[in-house]
Amino acid sequence: MKKHNFSAGPCILPAEVMQKASEAVIELDGIGLSLIEISHRSKEFVGIMEKARALALELLGLEGKGYQALFLQGGASMQFLMTAYNFLDKKAGYVNTGTWSQKAIKEARLFGDIVEVASSQKDNFNHIPKGFDIPSDLDYLHLTSNNTIYGTQYKKFPKTDVPLVCDMSSDIFSRQLDFSQFDLIYAGAQKNMGPAGTTLVVVKEDILGKVSRKIPSMLDYSVHVAKDSMFNTPPVFAVYVSMLTMQWLKDLGGIPAIEEINERKANLIYSEIELNPVFSGIAAKEDRSNMNATFNITDDELKDVFDEMCKEAGINGINGHRSVGGYRASMYNALPMESVGVLVDIMSELEKKG
Numbered sequence: 001m002k003k004h005n006f007s008a009g010p011c012i013l014p015a016e017v018m019q020k021a022s023e024a025v026i027e028l029d030g031i032g033l034s035l036i037e038i039s040h041r042s043k044e045f046v047g048i049m050e051k052a053r054a055l056a057l058e059l060l061g062l063e064g065k066g067y068q069a070l071f072l073q074g075g076a077s078m079q080f081l082m083t084a085y086n087f088l089d090k091k092a093g094y095v096n097t098g099t100w101s102q103k104a105i106k107e108a109r110l111f112g113d114i115v116e117v118a119s120s121q122k123d124n125f126n127h128i129p130k131g132f133d134i135p136s137d138l139d140y141l142h143l144t145s146n147n148t149i150y151g152t153q154y155k156k157f158p159k160t161d162v163p164l165v166c167d168m169s170s171d172i173f174s175r176q177l178d179f180s181q182f183d184l185i186y187a188g189a190q191k192n193m194g195p196a197g198t199t200l201v202v203v204k205e206d207i208l209g210k211v212s213r214k215i216p217s218m219l220d221y222s223v224h225v226a227k228d229s230m231f232n233t234p235p236v237f238a239v240y241v242s243m244l245t246m247q248w249l250k251d252l253g254g255i256p257a258i259e260e261i262n263e264r265k266a267n268l269i270y271s272e273i274e275l276n277p278v279f280s281g282i283a284a285k286e287d288r289s290n291m292n293a294t295f296n297i298t299d300d301e302l303k304d305v306f307d308e309m310c311k312e313a314g315i316n317g318i319n320g321h322r323s324v325g326g327y328r329a330s331m332y333n334a335l336p337m338e339s340v341g342v343l344v345d346i347m348s349e350l351e352k353k354g
């Protein structure tokens, strides 16, 4: 039986994408060769890469606005250092909203002064800091739009004249935003786009080439832009599956359509958490994430019962991150409404047992 997959990442992908991807491993589009045994310079793969890059900009509404989409390797973690390598001359600002922000800060410190402009650390990152000052002399400000581990998400982004860099690994393509407010967006594929192995980078061309240091080719966004994201062999399978997922999303009606579904899924689980006395939410209400819902059980004795009920219903991946505890239901784009319904039914059944 196929399980209800609430995994935080790598995570669920659309079933039809999985089907097509598995077929392409055997034979790509009737060409008599596998996707993973052809040259990345073949017209078939070049077409796939170009389609993936174009779909990313199209879905984000950034076509013809001076942006380039790249599919790089090294995960979002590589972007922690690449962003600093390419843009940090003297001083950059970071908002510390949890583990991923902290890892980005640690890497950036190797390249210049880092100002932590705001932090929610003393509350174990249960909310998004607001109303903080942003110095005007920063090379850039770095944000993490969705904090996968704590279940917090920016609903509004700070207004500033300094370039904005945003880690959107866990909510890319999930909601409508004015993406042109960002100068660079990055997202590891494995949360909302595809398998692990590639990272989408969307960069505004006019912020490139300004830093004074020399940059090794593989870490230089300008090199990847000049080579159409094919400077070296790209991760062909991860790019192909990401392309299929973006095509799936486009056919569904794009970000506006998925946003509506994501809101319905989030409302369903959050209203259960609010109304059911057996459960309590972890993240501050105004900042809670539509992708990762974090919650606790108020009565410890019911934990084992709940775990057993989830297991029986085929619910997978809802244990909270070890640094937060409790539970985390990740509801990425491909998670069906039905799966959230099954989880919520169990939650309300547990209340009757309590």
Ligand SMILES: *Cc1c(COP(=O)(O)O)cnc(C)c1O
Pocket: 009, 074, 075, 076, 077, 078, 100, 144, 146, 147, 148, 167, 168, 169, 170, 188, 189, 191
């Ligand atoms: C998962 C995650 C990362 C780390 O991604 P890798 O591809 O494993 O390096 C970074 N930022 C956020 C917000 C994440 O959710």
